[in-house]
Amino acid sequence: MASEVDTAPRTAARLLAAGASTLGVSVLLDSAMEHYRGSFRNPAMALPLAASAISIAFDGSGRGGGFPRTASHSASVAIGLTGLGFHTFNVFKRPSGLTFNNLFYGAPIGAPGALILSGLLGAASDRLSGDGGALGSGRLLAGLAAFGIFGSVGEAGLLHLKGSFQNPAMWLPVTIPPLAAASLAVDAMTGVPRPWTTALLGATALVGTVGVAFHAYGVSRNMGGWRNWRQNLLAGPPMPAPPAFAGLAIAALGAVLLMRRARG
Amino acid sequence: MSADDPQQVPRAKGGRAPDVFEPGGWVPMRSHSQDEEVDFVIVGTGAGGGTLACKLAEDGFSVVAFDAGPYWRPLEDFASDEHHQSKLYWTDERITAGANPIKLGANNSGRSVGGSTVHYAMVALRFRPEWFKARTRLGYGADWPIDWQEMWKYYTEVEQALTISGPINYPWGPRRPRYPYRAHPLNEAAKLLARGAEALGIDWTETPIATLSAPKGKAHRCVYRGFCVTGCSTNAKQSVLNTWLPRALTAGAEIRDLAMVGRIEVDKAGRATGVHYHREGAWHFQKARNVVVAGYAIETPRLLLNSACEQFPDGLANSSGLVGKNLMVQLNQAAWGQMKEEVRSYKAPPSLTISEHWNYEDRGKDYFGGWAYMSQGPLPITWVKELAGQRGLWGQRLIDEMARSNHNVGLKMVGEVLPDERNRVTLAEETDRFGLPIAKVEFSYSDNDRAMMKHALSFMDDSLAAVGATERWKEWDDTCHLNGTARMGDDPKTSVVNADGRSWDIPNLWVCDGSVFPTVGGVNPSLTIQAIACRTADRIKALSARGEL
Ligand SMILES: Cc1cc2nc3c(=O)[nH]c(=O)nc-3n(C[C@H](O)[C@H](O)[C@H](O)COP(=O)(O)OP(=O)(O)OC[C@H]3O[C@@H](n4cnc5c(N)ncnc54)[C@H](O)[C@@H]3O)c2cc1C
Ligand code: SF4
Numbered sequence: 001m002a003s004e005v006d007t008a009p010r011t012a013a014r015l016l017a018a019g020a021s022t023l024g025v026s027v028l029l030d031s032a033m034e035h036y037r038g039s040f041r042n043p044a045m046a047l048p049l050a051a052s053a054i055s056i057a058f059d060g061s062g063r064g065g066g067f068p069r070t071a072s073h074s075a076s077v078a079i080g081l082t083g084l085g086f087h088t089f090n091v092f093k094r095p096s097g098l099t100f101n102n103l104f105y106g107a108p109i110g111a112p113g114a115l116i117l118s119g120l121l122g123a124a125s126d127r128l129s130g131d132g133g134a135l136g137s138g139r140l141l142a143g144l145a146a147f148g149i150f151g152s153v154g155e156a157g158l159l160h161l162k163g164s165f166q167n168p169a170m171w172l173p174v175t176i177p178p179l180a181a182a183s184l185a186v187d188a189m190t191g192v193p194r195p196w197t198t199a200l201l202g203a204t205a206l207v208g209t210v211g212v213a214f215h216a217y218g219v220s221r222n223m224g225g226w227r228n229w230r231q232n233l234l235a236g237p238p239m240p241a242p243p244a245f246a247g248l249a250i251a252a253l254g255a256v257l258l259m260r261r262a263r264g
Numbered sequence: 265m266s267a268d269d270p271q272q273v274p275r276a277k278g279g280r281a282p283d284v285f286e287p288g289g290w291v292p293m294r295s296h297s298q299d300e301e302v303d304f305v306i307v308g309t310g311a312g313g314g315t316l317a318c319k320l321a322e323d324g325f326s327v328v329a330f331d332a333g334p335y336w337r338p339l340e341d342f343a344s345d346e347h348h349q350s351k352l353y354w355t356d357e358r359i360t361a362g363a364n365p366i367k368l369g370a371n372n373s374g375r376s377v378g379g380s381t382v383h384y385a386m387v388a389l390r391f392r393p394e395w396f397k398a399r400t401r402l403g404y405g406a407d408w409p410i411d412w413q414e415m416w417k418y419y420t421e422v423e424q425a426l427t428i429s430g431p432i433n434y435p436w437g438p439r440r441p442r443y444p445y446r447a448h449p450l451n452e453a454a455k456l457l458a459r460g461a462e463a464l465g466i467d468w469t470e471t472p473i474a475t476l477s478a479p480k481g482k483a484h485r486c487v488y489r490g491f492c493v494t495g496c497s498t499n500a501k502q503s504v505l506n507t508w509l510p511r512a513l514t515a516g517a518e519i520r521d522l523a524m525v526g527r528i529e530v531d532k533a534g535r536a537t538g539v540h541y542h543r544e545g546a547w548h549f550q551k552a553r554n555v556v557v558a559g560y561a562i563e564t565p566r567l568l569l570n571s572a573c574e575q576f577p578d579g580l581a582n583s584s585g586l587v588g589k590n591l592m593v594q595l596n597q598a599a600w601g602q603m604k605e606e607v608r609s610y611k612a613p614p615s616l617t618i619s620e621h622w623n624y625e626d627r628g629k630d631y632f633g634g635w636a637y638m639s640q641g642p643l644p645i646t647w648v649k650e651l652a653g654q655r656g657l658w659g660q661r662l663i664d665e666m667a668r669s670n671h672n673v674g675l676k677m678v679g680e681v682l683p684d685e686r687n688r689v690t691l692a693e694e695t696d697r698f699g700l701p702i703a704k705v706e707f708s709y710s711d712n713d714r715a716m717m718k719h720a721l722s723f724m725d726d727s728l729a730a731v732g733a734t735e736r737w738k739e740w741d742d743t744c745h746l747n748g749t750a751r752m753g754d755d756p757k758t759s760v761v762n763a764d765g766r767s768w769d770i771p772n773l774w775v776c777d778g779s780v781f782p783t784v785g786g787v788n789p790s791l792t793i794q795a796i797a798c799r800t801a802d803r804i805k806a807l808s809a810r811g812e813l
């Protein structure tokens with residue numbers, strides 16, 4: 001079955017790149033909107049936009065290689081880490097520090113994590129396009145994707161708690177993706193991918209996609225609705241955020257593919 | 265006079281009432297003829313009357329609720345203009361007297377379907393449990409005939425109905441269930457209260473507040489423009505107008521707007537038979553099996569006194585002589601200062617953070633009672649009036665001060681005034697446009713009030729100093745809220761109504777509003793008024809089931 005051995009890593013690499021760029025688009029638009037809302041008060045607030053934009057260019061093209069790609073992915077990771085620091089500082093400098101209110105309305109601590117993940121997934125995709133190395137078994141990547149999904153669940157959970165789960169659909173991202181991530185994490189540990197996991201990851205990708213529509217509806221429920229889009233896009237639920245789930249799920253499907261191949 | 269001016273022409277008529285969630289919208293409304301003896305006539309549709317109308321209608325009683333004010337649709341009728349919005353206030357002539365006459369109108373009484381809650385500041389607080397037994401437990405005022413545990417249940421019901429946005433954990437008092445919606449983001453004024461409280465080593469929290477932090481049905485969430493006390497044009501504010509009353513209509517209640525009740529009729533047997541009301545230029549009479557007065561602490565005693573008749577020459581429900589007495593405002597003094605950085609305190613609802621420390625801490629006080637304090641955000645006209653009236657600025661100095669009002673920061677107290685029979689509502693000789701004697705309102709601060717003010721002002725001033733505010737000054741004279749004047753109790757000799765709001769003298773005459781408070785505590789009253797209304801409804805249902813109405 002030489003042909004399978006040949007195509008699986010490539011397909012996996014494509015899925016990872018697709019996942020990384022979906023995640024990157026989500027980060028780009030989300031941070032653009034949020035940092036615009038924050039009037040780019042700190043010049044560093046432009047960095048995640050630049051980093052995600054360049055990464056998307058590389059991940060999306062699927063071509064080229066070598067230093068520029070690696071540098072771009074490393075920059076994403078570095079800027080993400082810096083962002084984590086800034087956002088944590090922003091939360092803690094508010095009265096009483098680590099409180100729910102500050103987590104709700106301070107800079108979102110989890111958001112820069114998505115930039116780190118997009119950098120790591122992009123780099124992994126490059127690696128697989130080459131010799132694959134230790135990533136070839138897919139288990140490490142599955143673990144990373146599971147971790148990423150859990151992180152996004154935490155973020156969605158916090159923000160949906162802020163919105164008091166006022167619409168039942170707000171429970172979707174805190175029920176389906178965690179199941180997918182848990183199932184994926186088990187598979188990563190055992191090295192045995194189960195059909196369940198694939199189905200749940202598919203459902204997670206779907207949640208990430210329909211989430212955009214739900215958030216669009218959420219925007220319409222603010223005063224003035226879509227007629228007042230310039231204000232309500234910023235005041236309503238962030239439309240670019242849900243695709244982060246789709247990106248992570250797609251990347252995770254790449255990892256599953258690698259695991260399947262490793263088991264023959 | 266335009267045909268669709270809600271201040272001139274009643275809207276709730278002909279089987280329909282305004283839909284508050286749709287510009288130009290209508291909802292069906294059940295209508296009753298005047299000859300039909302309805303189960304309940306309710307006078308006033310504010311925190312007490314509106315809530316009760318909803319609950320009684322949902323329990324299957326026939327209800328007609330009257331309000332002297334218009335039936336607004338906030339989305340189309342409210343402007344972002346302080347002056348224009350004074351149309352929400354009760355500004356009919358009243359005489360105000362005493363050593364410290366109360367300023368009546370904007371800051372204490374509304375005239376609208378929905379009552380004063382249409383322009384209230386939405387702060388939604390529970391009493392400290394001991395206040396329900398203030399006399400026995402704390403040694404002042406009077407005991408309520410109701411127990412705090414029972415009230416806790418009704419508070420929860422109201423918090424759910426109004427979808428209160430509040431903190432995850434409330435720092436004071438017994439445990440309470442999680443607020444339905446999460447707290448709002450803090451504006452700069454709110455953060456400055458928090459930092460001051462931290463510096464002084466006391467707790468603070470996000471204020472539980474009746475405006476939405478997320479959408480609810482057709483109501484939008486808050487847009488943080490801060491026009492709350494002039495009426496909220498987004499429906500984010502959870503007033504009686506857009507919470508209890510839509511439910512009341514659905515359950516079959518009838519609401520009559522622009523309908524001023526002038527007199528309650530009592531028959532020879534000493535039972536109320538209905539009310540005389542003025543609407544569309546003429547007086548009418550609505551028959552009823554029960555009459556509930558819910559016009560707030562000035563209009564309620566005024567109506568009871570104005571309804572004096574042969575059997576009850578001193579006014580209805582007044583065998584104790586207490587109708588109109590024990591009027592309690594709340595102290596609303598403030599400390600102000602200037603910050604170097606911009607604060608823009610008027611952005612967002614005015615009181616997003618609070619400390620109830622001095623409601624729950626009794627040590628270190630040389631007075632009775634409690635007080636809370638909250639961050640502030642006065643709108644420009646209110647602010648210019650305070651600067652001119654309280655601080656004595658005029659001319660160029662006033663202009664200069666207004667020019668830097670973006671840097672202004674303030675803290676305002678809500679403080680407990682003790683019941684005192686000398687503070688009271690009586691009838692004046694003069695009459696209003698309906699020919700009804702107007703109310704005379706007398707109020708004077710007591711030594712206890714002054715001691716509380718002194719402590720609160722100096723504490724709030726310390727808090728401002730701790731965050732670096734300069735040019736600090738104290739506003740010594742302001743009051744808010746009106747309560748008392750028809751107090752509830754266990755003894756017909758020392759109270760006007762019993763725990764159910766039922767008058768001791770006339771068994772089918774009830775009071776359900778802020779007037780029934782024996783004491784006011786150091787928190788804003790509307791949540792307690794609504795909780796009492798819910799309790800009254802439950803009691804009426806139980807009494808009716810036993811044939812005891
Ligand atoms: C500016 C402002 C801010 C406030 N902020 C807060 C706050 O943050 N938190 C809080 O808890 N409370 C607040 N309050 C107080 C709160 O609004 C009142 O305590 C509460 O609404 C009183 O309820 P009520 O039912 O006794 O009277 P109201 O709500 O005033 O209702 C009385 C109604 O009766 C009608 N009426 C009176 N007499 C007659 C008659 N004879 N015939 C027909 N209709 C009549 C009036 O038109 C009015 O609509 C505020 C009040 C104001 C004015
Ligand atoms: S700040 Fe919020 S509650 Fe106040 S008027 Fe505006 S939308 Fe309404």
